[in-house]
Amino acid sequence: MSFLRLDDIHKSFGEQVVLAGISLAVEEAQTLVLLGPSGSGKTTLLRILAGFERPERGRVEIDGRDVGGLKPARRNFGMVFQHYALFPHLTVAQNIGFGLAARGTKGPELDSRVGEMLELVELAGFEARAIHEISGGQQQRVALARALAPAPRVLLLDEPLSNLDPGLRERTRRQLRSVLRRVGITAIWVTHEQQEAFDVGDRIALLDDGRVQQLGTAEDLYARPVSPFVADFVGHSSWLRGRGDGTGRVVLAPGVSWEVSCDGDPPAGEVDILLRPEDARLVDPAAGALVGTVRQTRFVGHTTYVEVELAGGALVLVTSVHVPARETKVGVEPLGGRPSPRAFERGSGDR
Amino acid sequence: MMSPSRAQKWLGIGLAAVLAWLVGYPLLITLAEALGLPAALDLGAFEEFARRPDEWLALWQSLWISVASVLLAAVIGVPLGFLFARNEFPGRRLLGSLVILPVALPPLVGVIAFLFLYGESGLLTRSVQLVLGLTSAPWRLDGPGAILLVHAYSMYVFFYLFTRAALARFDASVLEAAASLGAGRRRTMTRVTLPLLMPALVGAALLTFMTALGSFSAPYLFGGGFRVMPTQIVVSKLNGQLAMARVETVMLAGVAFFGLWLVRRLDSGGQTTAGGVRGVAPGRRRLQSPGARVAAAVAGWALALFLLLPHMTLILISFVPPVSWTTEFFPPVLNGDNYRTLLAETERLRPVFNSLWMALVATAVALGLGGLAARLTLVLKGRLGRSLELLLAIPWAIPGTVFAVALAMTFSVRAAWMGRFVLVGTVWILPLAYIVRSLPLTGRSALAGLRQFDTRLEEAAASLGAGWSYTWRRVILPLLKPALAAGASLAFITTLGDFVTSVVLYTYDTRPVSVEILSSLRLQDTGVAAVYGVFLMVVSATIFLLWGRQEDV
Numbered sequence: 001m002s003f004l005r006l007d008d009i010h011k012s013f014g015e016q017v018v019l020a021g022i023s024l025a026v027e028e029a030q031t032l033v034l035l036g037p038s039g040s041g042k043t044t045l046l047r048i049l050a051g052f053e054r055p056e057r058g059r060v061e062i063d064g065r066d067v068g069g070l071k072p073a074r075r076n077f078g079m080v081f082q083h084y085a086l087f088p089h090l091t092v093a094q095n096i097g098f099g100l101a102a103r104g105t106k107g108p109e110l111d112s113r114v115g116e117m118l119e120l121v122e123l124a125g126f127e128a129r130a131i132h133e134i135s136g137g138q139q140q141r142v143a144l145a146r147a148l149a150p151a152p153r154v155l156l157l158d159e160p161l162s163n164l165d166p167g168l169r170e171r172t173r174r175q176l177r178s179v180l181r182r183v184g185i186t187a188i189w190v191t192h193e194q195q196e197a198f199d200v201g202d203r204i205a206l207l208d209d210g211r212v213q214q215l216g217t218a219e220d221l222y223a224r225p226v227s228p229f230v231a232d233f234v235g236h237s238s239w240l241r242g243r244g245d246g247t248g249r250v251v252l253a254p255g256v257s258w259e260v261s262c263d264g265d266p267p268a269g270e271v272d273i274l275l276r277p278e279d280a281r282l283v284d285p286a287a288g289a290l291v292g293t294v295r296q297t298r299f300v301g302h303t304t305y306v307e308v309e310l311a312g313g314a315l316v317l318v319t320s321v322h323v324p325a326r327e328t329k330v331g332v333e334p335l336g337g338r339p340s341p342r343a344f345e346r347g348s349g350d351r
Numbered sequence: 352m353m354s355p356s357r358a359q360k361w362l363g364i365g366l367a368a369v370l371a372w373l374v375g376y377p378l379l380i381t382l383a384e385a386l387g388l389p390a391a392l393d394l395g396a397f398e399e400f401a402r403r404p405d406e407w408l409a410l411w412q413s414l415w416i417s418v419a420s421v422l423l424a425a426v427i428g429v430p431l432g433f434l435f436a437r438n439e440f441p442g443r444r445l446l447g448s449l450v451i452l453p454v455a456l457p458p459l460v461g462v463i464a465f466l467f468l469y470g471e472s473g474l475l476t477r478s479v480q481l482v483l484g485l486t487s488a489p490w491r492l493d494g495p496g497a498i499l500l501v502h503a504y505s506m507y508v509f510f511y512l513f514t515r516a517a518l519a520r521f522d523a524s525v526l527e528a529a530a531s532l533g534a535g536r537r538r539t540m541t542r543v544t545l546p547l548l549m550p551a552l553v554g555a556a557l558l559t560f561m562t563a564l565g566s567f568s569a570p571y572l573f574g575g576g577f578r579v580m581p582t583q584i585v586v587s588k589l590n591g592q593l594a595m596a597r598v599e600t601v602m603l604a605g606v607a608f609f610g611l612w613l614v615r616r617l618d619s620g621g622q623t624t625a626g627g628v629r630g631v632a633p634g635r636r637r638l639q640s641p642g643a644r645v646a647a648a649v650a651g652w653a654l655a656l657f658l659l660l661p662h663m664t665l666i667l668i669s670f671v672p673p674v675s676w677t678t679e680f681f682p683p684v685l686n687g688d689n690y691r692t693l694l695a696e697t698e699r700l701r702p703v704f705n706s707l708w709m710a711l712v713a714t715a716v717a718l719g720l721g722g723l724a725a726r727l728t729l730v731l732k733g734r735l736g737r738s739l740e741l742l743l744a745i746p747w748a749i750p751g752t753v754f755a756v757a758l759a760m761t762f763s764v765r766a767a768w769m770g771r772f773v774l775v776g777t778v779w780i781l782p783l784a785y786i787v788r789s790l791p792l793t794g795r796s797a798l799a800g801l802r803q804f805d806t807r808l809e810e811a812a813a814s815l816g817a818g819w820s821y822t823w824r825r826v827i828l829p830l831l832k833p834a835l836a837a838g839a840s841l842a843f844i845t846t847l848g849d850f851v852t853s854v855v856l857y858t859y860d861t862r863p864v865s866v867e868i869l870s871s872l873r874l875q876d877t878g879v880a881a882v883y884g885v886f887l888m889v890v891s892a893t894i895f896l897l898w899g900r901q902e903d904v
Contacts, residue, residue: 073813078815084809089829
């Protein structure tokens with residue numbers, strides 16, 4: 001039995017359906033990331049978990065007990081807010097101790113727990129500072145310490161890194177992840193950044209249109225997306241057209257056929273083929289390869305992206321160590337020794 | 352924001368009922384009775400109003416005095432706002448707080464201070480008369496000119512404050528963009544700065560118009576034969592012409608609502624807030640040439656002297672013993688007799704005590720009701736929330752005389768089943784009226800504070816296990832304190848010096864300081880009147896300065 005369960009959650013604001021039947025389960029001490037574009041309903045789902053919104057239908061269970069009727073203050077769910085929501089009139093220590101003091105903890109017990117939390121987020125010595133006297137990254141850690149101080153059963157994080165600049169974001173992400181592991185808390189982390197989701201999530205639920213599009217590990221989502229939407233949302237993707245022959249091979253052009261993978265029976269008929277840049281390679285424009293012209297090259301440090309326009313007009317992105325000149329003719333084929341490109345029946349998603 | 356609970360909904364309904372009874376009901380009763388209801392629809396009183404040229408004249412005079420007050424106040428206040436927001440010169444900070452002083456003082460105090468300075472036997476008038484060797488006073492402080500002088504003196508502050516606040520919020524990069532596109536100073540002013548200032552100017556104009564329309568002290572004391580609607584209403588009421596007073600009240604309320612509607616319409620014309628991230632206001636320009644600096648400083652101090660002279664005169668007069676100053680240029684004797692008289696006679700201290708306790712009670716109740724209504728307005732939203740907000744705003748849009756008369760008419764009838772009780776003549780009617788008049792001040796400032804309040808802080812407190820009372824005590828109230836203090840200070844100052852409501856509703860036992868000032872003046876007891884004025888002035892200024900300190904923090 002899972003530690004935290006969401007069962008068939010529905011929520012609308014007026015006419016607009018925001019969540020259309022969400023069911024999810026999280027194991028104890030694991031981090032589930034809710035990933036999705038803005039408007040996908042992930043923040044609403046988090047607010048329902050926290051008790052700030054009420055679903056029209058559905059259950060929220062923790063340890064087998066329905067907590068849907070409990071007020072936010074009685075749920076014992078900690079929350080880290082997008083803009084931290086630190087109390088501007090209180091010091092760092094008073095912020096961290098707020099939840100404990102609200103529950104009646106005081107004196108040395110309060111001080112020692114606050115001290116412990118400050119150590120945890122590496123902010124010892126900052127207790128007397130005002131909130132406006134510390135940096136954005138430090139505020140982020142105070143928000144985390146404040147949420148963890150009352151020892152909540154579940155920690156909710158609403159885009160916790162979106163306010164930080166990129167360099168700081170990566171460092172803070174590592175710190176947050178390590179604190180979550182050390183404390184061993186069950187966490188729900190909302191983000192719209194794929195990289196962040198892959199980095200912190202034990203499992204990831206990709207949301208769109210108020211529905212879970214796919215639930216799985218980062219590898220599941222990247223290598224085995226269940227729909228073109230998931231494939232597009234997670235990583236770079238190029239799309240090619242072809243016709244399946246029902247045996248697991250797809251004809252892309254006269255004399256060019258590739259082996260593909262898919263869920264269910266091998267496709268027969270029109271298909272869209274997903275090609276990740278690192279799953280393809282550039283070859284001489286000989287027979288048996290898709291032929292195209294190099295239109296652009298983009299050096300990004302660890303590799304170079306080469307954009308190839310195929311004869312039919314489709315654009316394919318390929319990573320390559322060797323960088324061809326622009327306007328040269330090249331061939332493109334799947335890289336051997338990796339899972340075959342995935343094929344989706346035409347019209348199976350919003351491509 | 353979390354969705355409202357059932358308890359909050361019921362509380363909202365209950366509060367809306369109480370506010371409707373206090374604010375909306377008296378106005379409706381007045382309208383109904385003016386129409387002859389509930390007996391039968393009878394427009395006789397309106398026909399009588401329409402037949403009388405003096406009524407039309409009063410209505411017309413109210414209108415043009417109000418419009419002229421707006422123009423005059425704008426002509427003084429807007430340039431001052433620019434001067435203080437954009438330029439740096441010696442004494443700017445001190446002068447900046449002095450120029451808002453007139454608005455912090457009760458209107459009646461300003462009016463009697465003017466009387467003592469520019470009146471027929473005023474200090475300045477006498478000086479000019481003696482210097483020029485005239486046999487009579489060189490001018491008379493009465494009629495529309497005197498009223499406009501007082502209005503311009505006290506109401507330019509609205510334009511000054513609104514302009515300064517808007518300029519402080521101004522994004523300097525907008526001006527730089529205009530300059531980079533080749534716009535000169537003049538073009539930038541007319542095409543960029545003024546259009547962006549428009550909402551602030553419209554707001555100031557509305558406030559000035561409403562204040563001038565409801566202004567009572569200046570027309571009452573200086574108007575002479577020049578009647579405006581508020582004085583006309585009080586005269587009708589005092590003469591026992593209740594039917595006419597009702598119609599006049601309805602007409603004045605109508606004009607006020609029309610003004611409000613008109614300004615709202617004008618204001619909804621365009622989008623003036625730029626989207627995206629807001630920039631930084633342009634810095635102050637230090638006046639470079641020594642000549643300009645000296646000129647600015649001299650002009651500034653001359654202005655300060657002009658602003659402070661009435662109040663200094665008031666203090667001076669409070670030290671002039673009775674019948675000691677006859678024809679001299681300057682009072683020959685100055686001592687503390689008036690203060691001693693006042694402190695020695697309990698009957699004379701009574702109004703001070705009355706004003707203090709009534710202002711305190713009214714402010715406290717208005718703070719509670721207004722704060723609760725503001726909070727529920729935001730929590731409930733929807734129709735109930737909007738009704739609460741409207742009920743909070745109404746007393747602001749309605750001249751004080753209208754409310755006073757409406758309350759007097761509603762609460763002089765015993766009909767408990769209709770929510771009407773006899774309160775007129777009791778100790779309760781004035782505090783009740785003060786509460787109604789204070790509601791927009793406390794309610795609107797609480798609303799403004801709560802609108803700026805980040806509701807996520809409340810959610811954060813809830814997620815940390817804090818119940819509502821803990822959240823209020825530790826989070827909401829501490830953060831709301833400046834807004835609540837601002838509303839409470841304004842409400843206290845306004846009710847402490849209130850004249851317009853008091854003169855209609857006071858009883859001998861509850862007579863406040865303002866009414867006592869008037870009767871002292873009538874008894875030629877100018878020294879004692881001045882002492883009362885000094886009392887109001889000192890208390891108001893102290894509270895105003897304390898509140899200013901709080902703002903700085």
